[in-house]
Amino acid sequence: MTNIDLKKYVYILLGASILLGATPVVSAEWHNNSDVVIRHDDNTNNAQMRQDFASTTSLHAGISATGHFPLEDGNSLSLTGETELESFDRYSGLNNLSLGATLAFRKKWGLGPYAPRTGLSLSSAHLNYSNNIRNGWRHQIAIQGGERFSERWNVRAEYMYERRTANTQAPDQPGISGDVFSQKSKTMTLNTEYAKDENIFLTGGILLRRGDVVATASETANLIASSDAIAEDPVFGGAHFYAYRLQGTTRGLDLGVNFVLTSSSLLRASISRQITHAAGDNNYAKTMQMVSWNYNF
Amino acid sequence: MTILKHKTHIVLVSLLLVWAEPSCAATLRALIKDQNGRPVEDAVVLATLLGNQPPLPRQPKEEMDQIDKEYVPHVKVVMLGSKVYFPNKDNIRHHVYSFSPSKVFELPLYSGTPAAPVLFDKAGQVTLGCNIHDWMLGYIYVADTPYFAKSAKDGKTQITDLPPGEYSVRIWHPDMKGGEEATIRKVKLDAAEGTDVEWQLTLKPVFRIPRSSGSSGAAY
Numbered sequence: 216m217t218n219i220d221l222k223k224y225v226y227i228l229l230g231a232s233i234l235l236g237a238t239p240v241v242s243a244e245w246h247n248n249s250d251v252v253i254r255h256d257d258n259t260n261n262a263q264m265r266q267d268f269a270s271t272t273s274l275h276a277g278i279s280a281t282g283h284f285p286l287e288d289g290n291s292l293s294l295t296g297e298t299e300l301e302s303f304d305r306y307s308g309l310n311n312l313s314l315g316a317t318l319a320f321r322k323k324w325g326l327g328p329y330a331p332r333t334g335l336s337l338s339s340a341h342l343n344y345s346n347n348i349r350n351g352w353r354h355q356i357a358i359q360g361g362e363r364f365s366e367r368w369n370v371r372a373e374y375m376y377e378r379r380t381a382n383t384q385a386p387d388q389p390g391i392s393g394d395v396f397s398q399k400s401k402t403m404t405l406n407t408e409y410a411k412d413e414n415i416f417l418t419g420g421i422l423l424r425r426g427d428v429v430a431t432a433s434e435t436a437n438l439i440a441s442s443d444a445i446a447e448d449p450v451f452g453g454a455h456f457y458a459y460r461l462q463g464t465t466r467g468l469d470l471g472v473n474f475v476l477t478s479s480s481l482l483r484a485s486i487s488r489q490i491t492h493a494a495g496d497n498n499y500a501k502t503m504q505m506v507s508w509n510y511n512f
Numbered sequence: 513m514t515i516l517k518h519k520t521h522i523v524l525v526s527l528l529l530v531w532a533e534p535s536c537a538a539t540l541r542a543l544i545k546d547q548n549g550r551p552v553e554d555a556v557v558l559a560t561l562l563g564n565q566p567p568l569p570r571q572p573k574e575e576m577d578q579i580d581k582e583y584v585p586h587v588k589v590v591m592l593g594s595k596v597y598f599p600n601k602d603n604i605r606h607h608v609y610s611f612s613p614s615k616v617f618e619l620p621l622y623s624g625t626p627a628a629p630v631l632f633d634k635a636g637q638v639t640l641g642c643n644i645h646d647w648m649l650g651y652i653y654v655a656d657t658p659y660f661a662k663s664a665k666d667g668k669t670q671i672t673d674l675p676p677g678e679y680s681v682r683i684w685h686p687d688m689k690g691g692e693e694a695t696i697r698k699v700k701l702d703a704a705e706g707t708d709v710e711w712q713l714t715l716k717p718v719f720r721i722p723r724s725s726g727s728s729g730a731a732y
Contacts, residue, residue: 244604328646404732420732
């Protein structure tokens, strides 16, 4: 991480601390969270052609600390600091470490567990990959809404704007940007949770994402013509593999089951399918399976 | 001087009566089971003397604690007219509320013990929640009789020192199907020996908003 990055982090955390310090808060409620995730992705590189598919299994470990500050009238502020480490079995260039912070404001519109909730969150994280061209910042601003309809049913929706700025720009191809990993996108998600009993939750979610997507594949005239940015991508090994930034729309479906192991730990298994329609009919699809263990302390 | 002597006699007679009362008091022993024959904890047994009701005694101050983000005890019985404090023994803030018709109230975000207790002046069930921790659930049952008890884990409880006579006895439990009225029984209690009574309640499947939400492993 450069000095500039570190300064930016210090400013974010300082700003958040001042904001929290200025609120009429008596005491904070602290939640520490850790998780370990094993994920299999059959098309990590978002390729269109089957022969270009790079399937991976990755191990993710994350830890976070959240200070939750209840305010009057059902409002609350929270500040989260988190770090995540991800390691891939085959493509070590994707290995990455991220460090980030999230400031969130939540409002509960009434008393009780069934009162509707809304929220606004700002988050920023630095992503540090083994492959340098992916390094950069990820900034997100999101609004959330949700309601618990019964002891068993809980529904949440979110709209998020995300911007990624890559630290390093690969050399430009003639006439086209090489800044593949600087991206903007807007994502809408709708999640529902059904508690079968006190120890088993079933979850389902749908996603609609519009904006920049990155696909790494062998070079084709159509990809070049449809891309906003192109850069050599050494991560996936092929001599003719390039990363292309395209405009695309992704639709996704996720189904999961969560097992409450103890009052502070959760085991989750899920499967997710995403289909992306990108510019120039460069469409791709992927399926991900995930097993995670979450522990609160 | 005469007045003083007279008062002394009254006090002595009263003391003797109080001393003598247990020997002619009755005991009601209750066993509460569910539809599967398993013992039911936290069932409230309420005995009402038929005929002349004794006046409710002056109520002591009661407490419903909040410990480790739970109400302790889960079910508390207090007598009509009781004042209940809600001490927060966690090092975070809680926001106690009730929507129950027997007592609608709110204690907004606080630490420690609020200065003023809450007066429970209407009989019946009061369901407690916390607006910060949605899984927190507790019950106060406001009894309109001085004769009540709450069952232990083995489903058993007893009410002692009851004046002999005929009672209307009913049961309340937060998870019971149907009203208390369906459990009413007339029981005649003699001073000589205790009386055993058994109830079988039909309980609804228990489901509380979980403390560990699945949202930490949400889909998206």
